[in-house]
Every structure is written in structure tokens, then in C-alpha cells.
Amino acid sequence: MKIRTTILLVLSVIMLSNTSFAQETSVKGNSQIVKGTSLVLPQIQVIPIKDTNTERNYELYIELPEGYSENTNKTYPVIYYTDAMWHLEMLSACQEFILEDIILVGISWQKDIDEDLKNEVGAHVSRFRDYSISKHSNPEIQKKYQPGQANNHLDFIRNDVINYVDNTYRTDTNSRTYFGYSLSGEFGAYILLSQPDTFNNYIIGSPTVKGELDNLSELNLKFGPYEASNSNSSLKANVFISHGSLEKEAAESIEAFVKLLKDRRDGGLAVLKEVIDGNHSTAFPMTTVRSVAWLSSLMSPVSSANYDVSFWDVPHLNNAFVTTTPEDRKDGIAVDTLAVDSKDQNAILKLSQDIFDDKYGNYDALLISHKNKLVYESYYKKGRIDLPHGQASAVKGYTSLALGRAIQLGYLTMEDLNKPLIHFLKNMNSEKFTKGAEKITLHKALTMHGGLTIDNEKWKEVENDSIKLKGQGLVQTLLEYSKPITDESQVYLYGNFNPMLVMTVIDAVVPGTAEDFIKNELLDKLGITNYKWAKHASGLPQAGWRASIMSRDMIKLGHLVQNKGKLNGKQFISAAYLEKATSGIVRPAIDWMPKNYLYGYFWYYTPVKVGNKSYDATLAWGGGGQRVMVVEELDLTIVINGYDREDDKIMTPIFETVIPAFTDKQPIVSKSK
Structure with missing residues (x-):
């Protein structure tokens, strides 16, 4: 993969524009004009295709990524885009500079359109029919241009275009993206709310939704409200919506559309809205660049350094990222290979796929460390290697470690x-x-x-x-x-x-403030620098929730517990304190709490039964599914991150699949108090 930058792409577009302008000026100044020939782009295949329902003829402009023919075992994400002749050059440039391993499929306007209409309006006249949601109020205009056939065009894309592409090329069916701008952006909004499963990702630039908000609202109601317990109620889409900063009239309706989506409070829907400098026309090039950069962020487990949005706006990964040989990222975590028997390894891999497929709710990461080495790393949905994940009550466990550090230092x-x-x-x-x-x-x-x-x-x-x-x-x-x-x-x-x-x-x-102490004496010494820790109204750090920390850094906190409070062989957290903090001191008086869970100092304790043996497990636990779980006898630390608000299903496979993979036959005596 070549290293490219967004800046380079923008500069290239500007240079090409300036060159074209200079050439045009030069030609007009010549007394003799030489007639040239059309430029044919060799990397683009032009494929005729017919709408099997309407018998209309179109063309597909298909651009395969470099190396497609050599990588015969690889599947590729696909960007489908309408208004193909207008969008082809910018998207082709983005494929070259930003997102190389992707197939581009441009869908033309109708080729066999009525000649009189074509001569009157232009070759693009069919877009007014194919991309528009509503019929026109003027009967003459309706009869002439036939607007309001977005439903028919969507059927053509679903039944003919996508089927052809999937049957002809090695496509990743979990990673389909729609790109539309202006009227074709309106078409994208229609697809999203009528048949959202058509695409996984939607890029909707400056959509002409001003007169369609009622129709879009009706489609939203028809689809139904989101229910956390029913994954089928989710639109299950990543959406990038933009408009130009000078599009004052259109901005209000676009904002209303964004609000319509966000008011769903849909756990499977990630919506990012950006305002691009310029008017309806001049905002287009940068919209393309920014949206494709956004798209690249949901195809990689590593977030872009320039991609900084709220956690809830982070797009879902189109595919789970799973590795049994984690990369050494020079972050203070040693790595190794998952060394369990093949049956156990396959079971853990299946668990990851089940998590991605929503079998256990909304979870973003599962990491496993054995003998102080990270041996399994997986991310789903909003999970990223370098993105801090929100923590609820797991923060209580981290506060407890800060107190243990204060005891170790003699305060x-x-x-x-x-x-x-x-x-x-x-x-x-x-x-x-x-x-x-x-x-x-x-x-x-x-x-x-x-x-x-x-x-x-x-x-x-x-x-x-x-x-x-x-x-x-x-x-x-x-x-x-x-x-x-x-x-x-x-x-x-x-x-x-x-x-x-x-x-x-x-x-x-402690000397100074609690905030400084946590940073300087706990997090900094563990190499934890990419985090957020909110303040209480008192000005003190929140002690029970509202922090964000990366999954890999949660492993570091688990290692402190696993190693009885030692860091690099030296006592870092009071061993006496930690022993008490992670033992079962009291029984939580909560109806939904499993009966075998006990509570220490903001850490939970539970015995884990594997066969006829019992293993002591302790964990920091945050509502929604953030956990740092340690089984000291097995040299095992497990990290889970999620935002699941339904039944706590994830712990069953952790107890029945993950932990047993690392057990031996030696009986363990419970330390419950």
C-alpha cells in the first residue's frame, strides 16, 4: 500500500484545473485549432447493462484497483456512484491517492433516452427521473420528465447492477458504499430510509432534500423506531452528510434530515455531518476527498490521525478486525501468538464473528493477554486500535488502583x-x-x-x-x-x-491534585497518554464513570492486577491493598447481579467453573460492557469494550470459550472471603 495524503490529492486537482485553464486560453489564442481525439482511460471498463424491469439501457464504468489480477484470494470493497460522468474523475483520483484497494462502479445516465429530451436538457436528463423521490405538481412537467421514479432506479441497482458486479468481480459484500451529490444525494437519502441494506455506507453530499423532508420522515416511520433488543430495527449504516458553507438555503433542510437520523438514537447508525467551504458547486471536490478519507477510516482498525469526532459519530467497521498475532506497536505491550489448540482457537475466532454479527449485543473489542503478552486482538463496530473507548463504571476500578498507588507511595x-x-x-x-x-x-x-x-x-x-x-x-x-x-x-x-x-x-x-497524581503517578508511568478523563462539578476527576481509554491500555491496567501490583518487576500498587481490593468482601445487593459475584474495592470477584475446577477471576466492570478481567492463576487478562444496554450475554462465551482455552488440570482453591 502506497502512502498518500489528502493534501497531495487536493494539490493535484488544483494543478490539473490550472493546467486545463492555461491550455484552453492558449488554444483560443491560436489562429489554427488542431482537432484532437478523445482520451480513453485504459483502467476503466465500460460495461453496457439493461434495467430488466424497464428495458432502459445504461453503462457501468468499472475501475479495478491496482494488483486486482495478482491478488486472486482477496475481496474488495465497492463504491457505487451515480452521475458517473460528473463524478468519475474525482473518485478515480481518490482511489489513486486515498483508498487504493477498492473497486469503483459508476452508473451512467440512461443511454437510450429520448433524443428530443437529450437535445433540450442534456445527456443527464434521466437523472431528474431516476434520482427524484416525488412526482412533480405540474402535470406537463410530470408527463415530459417523469420525475419520482427513485424506487424503480433503486430496483435496477439492487437487482441488476449489484448482482452483476458481485457475480463478476471479487467483491466484499460487507462493504458496499453509495456516493451521491446534489440530486443523486437525495437519491442516497431515499435508499437509506427505504432499503438501507442496499449499502453499508452512504456518502450524501449537498442533497436536495428541501421539498422531501415529509417523504423522508414517512419512510423513517414506515421503517420503524430503533429498539436495542432488535438488531433488525437498525438502519445499520455509516452515513457521511455534507453541504457547502455558502448553501444557506439548503443547509436548514439538510440539518433537519441529519436530525431525523440522529433522533432515531439508532445504535447501528453512525452519522457524521461536515460543512465544506464553498457553494453547491465548489464544495464538491473537497466533499469527495473528505468523504473518501472518512470511508477509509471504517475499513481500517487504525483511525486516521486527522479523524477526530465524538465516539457516537465514529463509523462502524464494515468487517471485524481479528488477529492471533498482534502487532508490536511500541506502546509498552509485549506481543506473541495465540498458542492454544486448534479447536479452542477456532472457537475463539467464531466468537469474534458472532460478536461482529450482533449475537451478543454491541461490542467493539475483545483482547486477550496470556503470560503478560497480547496474543489476541479484535475490533468490531466502533472499536479502533488507537481510539479511546468510553468507560462507564469500569472507571471505579481505575480509581481504586489510584488509591492503591497512593498507599504504595506512603500517602x-x-x-x-x-x-x-x-x-x-x-x-x-x-x-x-x-x-x-x-x-x-x-x-x-x-x-x-x-x-x-x-x-x-x-x-x-x-x-x-x-x-x-x-x-x-x-x-x-x-x-x-x-x-x-x-x-x-x-x-x-x-x-x-x-x-x-x-x-x-x-x-x-497526595501532593498537588488528584488529577495530576492520576496522570503523573499512574497513567504516565504505564505509558497511557491517549485518554480522556472528565471532571466532576467539584473540579475533581470523575471517580465512577465518564473516562475514555484505549483497549490496549486497559490491558496494562489488567497486567498490574495480574502481577500483584508490580510494574517492570517493582512494586507499583500496594500488594496488600490489591489483594483486598480484588477479593470478594461483600455481596452486591442488586437484583440483576449474578449470585456468584462478590465485591471488593470497586473490583468484582467471581469464581469461574471449568469442569470440576474453579478459577478466581476479578474484574473492573462498566455498564454497557467495558471490562478488565484477570484470572491470575492462568496468567490471563481479558479486555472487552462495548456499549450494550441489553442482556449481558457476552460473559457466557468468555466463561465457556475463552477462559477454558487457557486452563490446565490443576485444581484451584477459591480465595473468596
């Missing part, structure tokens, strides 16, 4: 875990505390037994008050608003108040 002791939490917080007014405030210890907070009881409506009045809650003001307010802390109130209650109590103590005892 706290193991005995401090049983001291009143307010002992460490000197900047508060104890006279305003609720009765029993001294009952809250670090141990109680870490096991979700703090005992705070706060009226939700009352808390809403101050939960975003950054002045009142600043720093230790958060704990001051909590201890003022809570009902008395009693033995009866100190029961397991899952939530983010307890983690923030712990974070406030960390901030109080």
Missing part, C-alpha cells in the same frame, strides 16, 4: 482504610455534618457501604453548583444533605457518591 496506609473519611479532610465545617458522619470510612466507601441517604430532588438543586461543591465542598454538602448515618443505612448502595468520597481523599492526601 496513606492500610490502617487508614478503617479511619473515618473526614479524618483526612481538614477544610470542612464538622458542626454542619449529619449525625454519624464519622461512621464513613474509606473501607465503607470502597465497598459501597458509605450510608449516605440524600433526597434526589434536593440534590438536583446543587449537583451542578461548581462553587458550592468545589473540592472538599462536595463532601461537606453530602454530609449536610444526608440523613443520619447509621448501621442500618450503611448497606450496599451502588452509585457514584461513594467513589467521589474516595477521590476527595486522594486529592487531600
